[in-house]
Amino acid sequence: MSTVPAGPTPDERRWKALAVCLTAGFISLLDTSIVNVALPSMEHGLGASEAAQSWVVSGYALTFGLALVPAGRLGDMHGRRQAFLIGLALFTLASAACGLAPGPSWLVVFRLIQGAAAGMVAPQTSGLIQQMFRGSERAKAFGLLGSVIGVSTAVGPLAGGVLIDAVGTADGWRWVFFVNLPIGVAAFTAGLRLLPRFPVTTDRRETFDLFGVLLLGSGVLALMLPLVQEQQWTGRLKWALLPVAALLLAAFWVWERRQGRRGRAPLVDLELFSLRSFTLGALISLTYFAGFTTVFFVYTLFLQNTVGYSALAAGLTVLPFAAASAVGAAAGGRLVVRHGRRLVVIGLGGVALGLLGVVAAVELVPGPNVGWATALPLLVGGIGSGLTVSPNTTLTLTRVPVHRAGAAGGVLQTGQRVGSAAGIAVVGAVYFAHQAGPGYSVTAIQLGLLTAVGLIMVALVLAIADLRERRTQPEPARAGERVRGGTAEGGAEEPVRPGS
Incomplete structure (x- = not known):
């Protein structure tokens, strides 16, 4: 395939190439949550102990987070197309190995490899978006990425529930991994044909x-x-x-x-942290993911373990959040060009409002109908999430030089993984500490969700503080924010909105 210049071209293949990246991103992020509802199936069909089940979930997150920054830097140095395809191939093979695992120990090992492969794919996606798109098109592309992040995380429990319901408890957990195979093979085949071969922008003499x-x-x-x-x-x-x-x-x-x-x-150009947009955006992302991802962890546990929902029914209850998140992210990708950081403030406020609505709903409508009662609050929260993730990603990376985009994307997503782990630890500790015996109690889920809201409010305070401070700064000072190596393309860049 011929080499293309480092910048967007009229060639519509860049949108098809983006679809390949988003597909790979979808299955890698889906695997962070799809296994949650499959744990009872693993215990029944494979004899997985509680410790093994824990490592199936946490081991993936661990190696995912560890691989992000080094993989991003390798993509910067040797080409993001190659790094993306290698990571996707390894992820697909590891998924097959997980599904065929003869015992719990093998499953944990293959799951660790799968997480590292996912961590190799993720930073290449944000780096390729930086290279393929500029200005409003880049914001739209990050909006689609935000849709994938929100939907894949939220729809995981539903997808897992559907598969286990269809295949059965004994082997349902295997299909949670096998479902990646046709998608991974198709994305890899399309990637070979569609992903552009950008020339490496780093100095060839640089060492790892x-x-x-x-x-x-x-x-x-x-x-x-x-x-x-x-x-x-x-x-x-x-x-x-x-x-x-x-x-x-x-x-x-x-x-x-x-x-x-x-x-x-x-490995990480520390000059990136002189960019206010990058530093603040990374902090907002870390604290938001600490609250956002924990909601599905404790809420689906509450529905299955205390209300008595099946895995499929529990997954269906979060569908309003997933669908609304996709819509909100697509809209956010368009609106961020005009509204900047204000959009993130509105989105975070919407998520907090939606979760407070869930807290009220589980109190007012206890019992089996709680899933219906929380549908509208989750819809509101989902729209807010969509207006948060993709605009914040766009604002965080907009001034990052392309030759550092992979490492910068790795730093951003490492913060997301650390935030998710910290949030699950904190919110999970609150939830489990307040469970009240055999009968289900709304107290545990309410306190858990309120803790998640508190974490999201930290992100909201950061976004509001940034918005207020930027309003007091003169426009030239805000527009002049730079990092060593130039703007996002190493020269004049069309900003999303100066200092937004």
């Missing part, structure tokens, strides 16, 4: 920062392990890993600064 990878990987591992294993590792000793994580991440920061002073290519 292996010591930086070791420091960052160790720091993220020490940070995420006690979070993802919060329920399984009893006692307080696990929290001793958090100061270890802080020391390792501080050492990583010092090492990367040293790399920069020596004129060597760092």
Whole structure:
């Protein structure tokens, strides 16, 4: 396939190439939540212990998060097309291995590989969007990516419930993984034909920062392990890993600064954090995902374990959120060009309002009808989520140079994975601590959801503070925000909205 210039062209294949990226992103993010409703099937059909079930869920999130930044940097250095296709092929093969696993230990091993492959694919998608699109088209593309993020996370329990209901409890869990195979093969085949071969924009003499990878990987591992294993590792000793994580991440920061002073290519260009739009957007993303992803974890547990819903029925209850999130993200991709950070503020407010509505609904309509009662609040929350994820992603990455887009996307998504793990640990701890014996109680789910709302309110405060401060800054100061290496294309860039 012929080489294309580093920038958008009239060739409509770029939209088809985006569809390939979004398809791969969909199945990799779907696997973060689809297995939640399949855990009883794994216990019944495979004899998976509670510890093995925990690692099937948390191990994927762990290796996903560990792979993001190194994979993004490799894509920056050697080409995002190659990195994307290798990651997608590995993900598809690992999915097949998971479905064929002869025992729980093998399933955990293959699941770890699957998570690392997903972490290899994710940063290439945001990097390719940076290369293929500019201006309003880029915002639209990130809007579609936001739709995929919201829908894939929310629809996972429904998809898992449908498969288990259709195949049966004994082997239903296997089809949770087998469903990736036809989609992965089709996306890989289309990717070979449609993904553009952009010339590598980094200096060919740059070397891969292996010591930086070791420091960052160790720091993220020490940070995420006690979070993802919060329920399984009893006692307080696990929290001793958090100061270890802080020391390792501080050492990583010092090492990367040293790399920069020596004129060597760092794993993460710390100059990115001089961009207000990137730093604030990453913080908003981290805190929002801490609240957003935990909702489906505790709510589906509540419906199945205490109200008595089947896996399919529990999945159906979150469908309003998933559908509304897709609509909201598509609209957000168009509106962010005009409204900037204000749109994120509106979206976060909508999510908080929707979740408060769910808290009220489980109190007012207890029992089997609770799923119907929460449909409208979840619809409101879903629209808000769509107006949050894709506009915030657009605003966060809009001024990042293309030759650092993969690493920047990896940093952003690592924050999302860490936020999700931390949120599940905190909200899960609140939920499990307030469960009241054999009869179901609304207290546990209400307190869990209120904790999630509190995390989302932190993101809202950050967005409001940024919006107010930017209104007091002169336009030239805001428009002049730069990072070493130029603007998003290394030259004049059409901003989404200066300083929005």
